[in-house]
Amino acid sequence: MAAIGARPVGVLGDIDWGVRRPLRNTRAARSGRGYRLRRASARRRAAGLSLALVVIVVSAMLAALYLTQSSRIASTGYEIQRLEAQLDQLEAERQALLLQIGQAQSPATIEARAAELGLTPLPDASVHFASPSSDHHP
Amino acid sequence: MLARTDSRIRAVVMLVVLMLVAGLIGYRLVWWQVIDRERLANIGLAQLAHVQQIPAARGLILDREGLILATSLTAESVFATPPTVVDPARSARLLGAVLGTDPAELETTLAGETAWTWLSRRVSPETATRVRALGLPGVGLVTEPRRVYTMNGAVPGTTLGAQVLGFVNVDGVGQYGVEGAEDAILAGTPGSVVAQEDVAGRLIAGSVHELESPVNGADVTLTIDAGLQHLLEEQVADNFTRNRAKGVTGLVMDVHSGAILALASVPTFDANAYPTTDPALFSNPAVSRQYEPGSVLKAMTVAAAFDAGAISPTDLFLDDNKLKVYDVTISNADRQWFPNGHGLITPAEVLALSNNVGAATIGLTLGGQRLYDALLRYGFGQPTGVDIAGEAAGVVHHPDDPGAAKEVTTAQNSFGQGISVTVLQMAAAYAAIANGGQLVTPHVVAGWTDGEGIFTPRPLPESEQVMQPETAEIVLEMLTGAIDNGIASAAAVPGYSIAGKTGTAQVAGPVKVRVRTGTDASGQPVYEEITRQAYIEGWIDSSFIGIAPADDPQFVMMILIHRPAVSRSGIGERSDVAFSQLAPLVFDYFGIPPDRSVPGVAHP
Numbered sequence: 001m002a003a004i005g006a007r008p009v010g011v012l013g014d015i016d017w018g019v020r021r022p023l024r025n026t027r028a029a030r031s032g033r034g035y036r037l038r039r040a041s042a043r044r045r046a047a048g049l050s051l052a053l054v055v056i057v058v059s060a061m062l063a064a065l066y067l068t069q070s071s072r073i074a075s076t077g078y079e080i081q082r083l084e085a086q087l088d089q090l091e092a093e094r095q096a097l098l099l100q101i102g103q104a105q106s107p108a109t110i111e112a113r114a115a116e117l118g119l120t121p122l123p124d125a126s127v128h129f130a131s132p133s134s135d136h137h138p
Numbered sequence: 139m140l141a142r143t144d145s146r147i148r149a150v151v152m153l154v155v156l157m158l159v160a161g162l163i164g165y166r167l168v169w170w171q172v173i174d175r176e177r178l179a180n181i182g183l184a185q186l187a188h189v190q191q192i193p194a195a196r197g198l199i200l201d202r203e204g205l206i207l208a209t210s211l212t213a214e215s216v217f218a219t220p221p222t223v224v225d226p227a228r229s230a231r232l233l234g235a236v237l238g239t240d241p242a243e244l245e246t247t248l249a250g251e252t253a254w255t256w257l258s259r260r261v262s263p264e265t266a267t268r269v270r271a272l273g274l275p276g277v278g279l280v281t282e283p284r285r286v287y288t289m290n291g292a293v294p295g296t297t298l299g300a301q302v303l304g305f306v307n308v309d310g311v312g313q314y315g316v317e318g319a320e321d322a323i324l325a326g327t328p329g330s331v332v333a334q335e336d337v338a339g340r341l342i343a344g345s346v347h348e349l350e351s352p353v354n355g356a357d358v359t360l361t362i363d364a365g366l367q368h369l370l371e372e373q374v375a376d377n378f379t380r381n382r383a384k385g386v387t388g389l390v391m392d393v394h395s396g397a398i399l400a401l402a403s404v405p406t407f408d409a410n411a412y413p414t415t416d417p418a419l420f421s422n423p424a425v426s427r428q429y430e431p432g433s434v435l436k437a438m439t440v441a442a443a444f445d446a447g448a449i450s451p452t453d454l455f456l457d458d459n460k461l462k463v464y465d466v467t468i469s470n471a472d473r474q475w476f477p478n479g480h481g482l483i484t485p486a487e488v489l490a491l492s493n494n495v496g497a498a499t500i501g502l503t504l505g506g507q508r509l510y511d512a513l514l515r516y517g518f519g520q521p522t523g524v525d526i527a528g529e530a531a532g533v534v535h536h537p538d539d540p541g542a543a544k545e546v547t548t549a550q551n552s553f554g555q556g557i558s559v560t561v562l563q564m565a566a567a568y569a570a571i572a573n574g575g576q577l578v579t580p581h582v583v584a585g586w587t588d589g590e591g592i593f594t595p596r597p598l599p600e601s602e603q604v605m606q607p608e609t610a611e612i613v614l615e616m617l618t619g620a621i622d623n624g625i626a627s628a629a630a631v632p633g634y635s636i637a638g639k640t641g642t643a644q645v646a647g648p649v650k651v652r653v654r655t656g657t658d659a660s661g662q663p664v665y666e667e668i669t670r671q672a673y674i675e676g677w678i679d680s681s682f683i684g685i686a687p688a689d690d691p692q693f694v695m696m697i698l699i700h701r702p703a704v705s706r707s708g709i710g711e712r713s714d715v716a717f718s719q720l721a722p723l724v725f726d727y728f729g730i731p732p733d734r735s736v737p738g739v740a741h742p
Binding site: 088091092095096098099101102103105106107108109111 | 288
């Protein structure tokens with residue numbers, strides 16, 4: 001156990017406890033048995049106070065941690081919702097583009113577009129075959 | 139002392155009782171918190187958490203070049219929870235105007251006691267927006283995938299390859315075609331998440347208890363070529379119109395692999411509007427319709443006889459146009475011009491003349507059992523294993539079957555009557571003639587690509603050698619002669635060697651006949667009119683199947699015209715003529731050079 005007046009260490013080490021001066025400067029502090037009793041009593045009170053303070057601070061820190069975590073979970077949840085909505089939107093766009101690609105690749109669409117451009121099928125008579133037996137030209 | 143002792147005893151008893159109570163409480167606490175913890179935690183979670191299914195995305199269907207034939211969109215469906223609907227009459231009136239449904243019917247639904255019901259599935263985005271804007275209590279929207287077939291067919295109001303692809307029903311299950319046959323591959327496996335929800339029904343981050351990710355369906359690549367499919371659909375539709383037929387089916391297949399490059403039938407349908415389509419159109423006639431093939435089967439009879447060594451190419455068979463088998467007389471289709479037949483003819487002439495008497499004689503020479511065995515070996519009478527849902531097996535009768543007529547059955551089967559086949563069976567059998575005797579499995583699925591991008595080819599059964607290579611070669615040569623010198627010369631394509639065979643067979647239909655059922659009290663005969671299946675005058679199936687180019691076979695092509703309008707001069711556009719129009723398109727499409735000189739073409 002830390003001696004009275006000693007600076008507690010750890011998380012509470014930087015706090016000014018303010019219990020030394022009354023014990024040092026009173027008469028009781030200077031008179032034998034009474035001084036010891038008072039000193040023991042003060043030590044107990046200080047220990048109790050220390051413990052209470054430790055509990056309060058730890059609890060506060062845990063509460064703060066919990067609140068931070070809850071807040072972060074909530075905000076992460078909303079971020080996930082937003083990203084999922086964005087994903088759905090992108091997926092819908094991807095699906096629409098796939099449909100457009102399929103429709104644009106359709107032979108019927110290409111045929112109609114070719115007709116719009118004034119293209120016509122090649123007449124059979126204009127096709128010249130180069131077959132092995134047609135090599136003997138006159 | 140006694141009082142003091144009593145007091146101590148009471149104290150001890152009280153202590154024991156308290157200890158027991160404390161022990162019991164402690165025991166229950168340990169039981170709940172430690173021993174039975176998991177079960178109780180799950181019960182608690184089940185009360186708080188919500189199980190949400192994560193749907194798997196259905197795979198695309200692509201043609202052999204990767205063009206998109208079928209994809210999926212997200213659509214919204216309208217549902218209602220009738221017990222929470224505030225004013226059913228008003229809600230029905232407002233919804234009826236938006237959904238285009240009868241308000242009276244809607245009101246009945248909304249005023250009902252069903253906990254949850256669909257009002258309209260997969261509505262348009264505009265309709266969904268309008269329903270949402272109404273803000274009616276007890277009416278909601280939920281997203282569902284909607285299958286879309288991207289390409290229009292050659293026939294107006296249809297989608298490309300509708301009877302090959304099939305469709306996906308409102309419950310997301312593939313029906314007919316590839317969608318039906320490959321549903322397990324396309325659909326994937328849905329996942330699920332168990333998590334807590336907030337008041338808005340959104341999952342709370344960090345509350346996910348179980349997460350099973352969905353496995354999306356694979357993209358299925360077909361052997362079908364969209365461009366060729368379009369050309370074939372145009373040809374088939376043209377023949378359908380010109381012949382005023384009940385149906386026309388066309389097919390182009392790779393003879394070496396059995397890969398179907400194009401498969402089209404008319405009438406067909408719009409797969410994007412299947413709910414309003416006659417369900418009779420959903421089946422693919424090439425796989426589901428059994429028909430009597432007629433003369434195209436003669437090539438199989440000749441091949442079976444060669445294979446068994448029952449005949450040789452130089453054997454002669456007498457054709458006197460009246461082959462008597464029991465009480466049945468078999469005659470030829472050209473009896474009007476050759477009433478006494480053609481005399482002694484070779485097997486090649488049997489095919490070139492499409493001679494019934496010659497084919498029946500060859501079949502009888504081979505014998506019923508051996509012909510039956512050969513037909514089964516060539517793939518008839520059993521499904522081909524094609525990956526299109528709804529395949530029929532066809533019917534081949536053994537001559538000794540109870541319903542068969544022994545040698546009469548053998549003789550009739552020899553020229554393609556009394557036997558039922560499918561277009562795909564016939565195509566596979568002709569592919570065997572073209573590829574040296576291997577029976578391939580016709581198929582439209584080349585393979586599938588999973589989420590990792592790994593392509594898995596469709597596993598196909600090993601091709602079986604069902605015909606001797608020499609037999610296949612001889613029959614192929616004879617079938618080439620049947621086009622060059624036979625009655626099917628209309629199928630010829632300038633510049634290309636073609637092997638093929640025509641077939642015309644009568645079609646049976648319901649016929650009302652009077653049958654004597656007994657006699658009345660006065661001894662007079664009593665007749666009753668009944669309906670039975672019988673051949674009907676003017677009902678025919680006209681088909682042509684060709685192998686091209688015959689010198690280096692690559693494709694088997696088939697056109698089947700079902701019940702064309704028949705006039706005195708015959709049918710309007712014969713199937714061999716239809717073939718001669720289709721084949722050049724296929725050669726042009728794949729860049730197949732001519733293998734013969736082209737008469738009348740000026741060369742630079």
